[in-house]
Amino acid sequence: MPILRQIAQLGQPVLRQETACVGNPADPLIQTLIDDMLATMTEANGVGIAAPQVFEPLRLFIVASRPTPRYPQAPAMAPTAMLNPEILWRSDESEQGWEGCLSVPGIRGLVPRSLRIGVRYLSRGGGVCEEELSGFIARVFQHEYDHISGMVFLDRVANSRDLISEREYLRLVSA
Ligand SMILES: [Zn+2]
Structure with a gap:
């Protein structure tokens, strides 16, 4: 049975540490x-979690977009573990969007991100995915x-005026 891990909160050094590649996905x-x-x-x-957030400084994260109370508008997909991920290219266009983080409770920020990206990673079965x-x-x-x-994400917020409370964010998206 999986166990619930403690989530590192902002200020924990593990969130700022270097990470190591996953050697053997089958481990x-x-x-x-x-x-x-x-x-x-x-x-x-x-809708996602990275290994450093559970105190494991490894190059591994899960992307699992789905509508949740925190992100009511998110598109649904199968949760996908991504090991040793890389960004191969980025579109010229970017867009601003609201982000939050399990390690930064109660806060949302407007963050610019590339609209499209090409990525490569290993699946949890060890296969290469592009x-x-x-x-x-x-x-x-x-x-x-x-x-x-x-x-x-706070590192990428251009202006501290682009930070709002989660309660105000939920009011915005439900309006
Ligand atoms: Zn996060």
Whole structure:
């Protein structure tokens, strides 16, 4: 049975640390970590989670866009574990969108992200996947990719006036 991991909150050094590549996706410790991250993310109504957020400084994250109370407009997809992910290219166009983070509770910020990206990663089965992502799913990927680079979304907010409380954000999206 997967266990719920503690989520590192802003200020925990692990969120700013360098991360190591996953050596062997089949390692039972990695498979267990992925199952625990999925359970932890689901319990917290997240649409993604990165290994550093559960105190594991590894290049591994889950992208799992779906409508949740925190992101009512998110498109649905199968939760996907992405190991040793890379961004191969980015579209010239970018767009601003609201982001939050399980490690930064209560706050939303307007963050510019590339509208489309080409990515490569290993699946949890070890296969190489290459795909093009766009819109909200590309945004989640870029947010999680920042986590394995020691960054959080607050680092990308251009102006502190683009930060609002989660309660005000929920009022905005339900209006
Ligand atoms: Zn986050």
